[in-house]
Amino acid sequence: MACGGVQPLREVFKKQTPYEKYEQSLKTAKLENTALGREWMAAGQRALRDSLTITLPFKETGYFAADKPAAISYRLSAKRGQRLVIGTEIKSTQPVQVFIDVFELNNASGRNPRHVATADTNTASLSYEVEEDQIHLIRLQPELLTSGNYTISITREPTLAFPIPGKNSKQIGSVWGVPRDGGARRHEGVDIFARKGTPVIASTNGYIRAANENNLGGKVVWLSDENRNQVLYYAHLDSQLVRGGERVEIGDTIGLVGNTGNARTTAPHLHFGIYRSGRGAFDPFPALQLASEDPQPVIADMKRLATWARVGAKKASVRIAPDAKATLLLELDRNTPVYITGGAANWYKVKLPNEITGYVSSTLIENLEKPLRTQRLQAPGLLLEQPDSLAPFVTALEAGDALPVLAENDEFLFVQTLNGEQGWIPKSAEIE
Structure with missing residues (x-):
């Protein structure tokens, strides 16, 4: 194409996220050349570099102002096999679109983040199955010129059904990576102990790739996961109740717990493993781990949200997460001003005059009603x-x-x- 201003075809047909569509609409309307437009775009990029570290489950309430474009971001460690569930609630006097995006960070600096999931508040929640053991970043950003309160909750749940009904990850007796055969090899799975003859079920929908025997595993079943590029491995079975080629659904009985193979001298148990096509085994524990509990409710006084306050104690620790054991950012002296941007459990998320953001125990903060x-x-x-x-x-x-x-x-x-x-x-x- 010789005419100027024509987009390459790959750009024309590229599937855009809700965030990217909105960003493009700002550019089309020439709003990217305004101070607010530039700040909105800059805030989204800043959030990919500057984020606070959280652990799950997590819940936070905060405020975004129409005249101060901002993006909120959270950094967390996630493992393959987990499902992250992100819910948002927006309270505003006008309809507000808020964009939720998940990124995978390949290094601590956060450079070149890989976008892996997206949604906006037209969707009730975002559910994302983690693909790699990496640090992940969740960004929340409202559209331009809107204000309101937001509440975000982030929880974790397993992607697979537990293979022995009535049990859960607390009953896993031997974990991934422990030495076997005097250190000659490593345990490529987890062991779940149960009485001989206990039913073993399909942890996902799929097809039986094989039901056979080998020296280590004894009687085994290989189940191809139809939703993921992986195979589930059930070993030491007393008997197999399926055949190769059969289709099974979650909860179907595929065998019975035993101690066949090299488990003849141990208590009956199921060895459960997961093998990814072309990449071998990986730790199945995150895919079976009990879902996280509900996040702690926000009990810090949210009447102080979007207001200035001050440190009321001799010293106040600013931490990278709402946790007394989290990394310390700095210490504040009595009477230091803080701007309250959010609350999580009994902590305030505060921004300092030097733009540093962190969490301070709400018990250490007081109102400005009484002048010093x-x-x-x-x-x-x-x-x-x-x-x-x-x-x-x-x-x-x-x-x-x-x-x-x-x-x-x-x-x-x-x-x-x-x-x-x-x-x-x-x-x-x-x-x-």
Whole structure:
């Protein structure tokens, strides 16, 4: 095609995610050239680099503002065989579209993330089966010029039915990777102990690839998983109740627990393994692990959401996750201001004046209703938007103005005018 401005065919027919379609609509409307449009796109990219680390189950309530485009992101460790279930609830005075995207991160820096799943709030939830043992990132971003509260919950569940009815992953007695034959090989599966003759079921829908015998496994069944590129391996059976070529569904009995093969001298048990086509065995435990419990409810006071507060204790730890054992980001002194952007369990998600975001125990935070003191300016000055001498100013201040001091950091005071405007003045300003 010789004409300028014509897209390559691969771009024309490329399937776009809801996020990409919306991003393209902003470009078509020339909104990418506006300050808000540029900030919306930048926020989405920033979220892929800057995210807080969480463990599952997780639940958080937060707020997004129309005049401050933002994207929220969470980083977590996930393993092949798990299913991540992401639910969102949006409360707003107007219809709001929120985009949910899942990325696989190949390294700690988060560079070149691989997009693996997507949805928007037109869908009740997003369910994603993890393909690789990797760090995953979940990004939540509302459309432009909308505001409201969001609640996101992230849980984990197995992708396979447990192969012995009435039991669960707590009954797994021998795990993946333990030495066998004096260290000559490693255990390529998990062992589930049960009485001889206990039924063994199909953990997924599929076809019986083979039902035969070998020296190690004794009587075995190979089940091809029709939904995934893998084969399930059942070994040490006392008897096989299926034949090669049969189709089975989840819950169908395919054999009985035994101790055939090299398990003749051990207690009856099922050896269960998973083999991926072309890549060999991988740990089946995540695919069988009990679903995570429901997330803790948010009990931090959400009336403080989207407001400034301050540290009310001598010291407050800012952590990378809402957990007292999570990595420490920094310590805050008493009276340090924090902006509350969300809450998880009994923790506040806060943004500091230097843009660092983390979690602080809600028990260490207090309201700004009672000023620390009142100061009177000796000379005119400026009320700044941020604790930075180069920041835009909110309003001009006159000599003699009485300013309640609400919070403070090393170099600036967070104050309020008689008109209720809040902002910053340097500590070096001449005050009585």
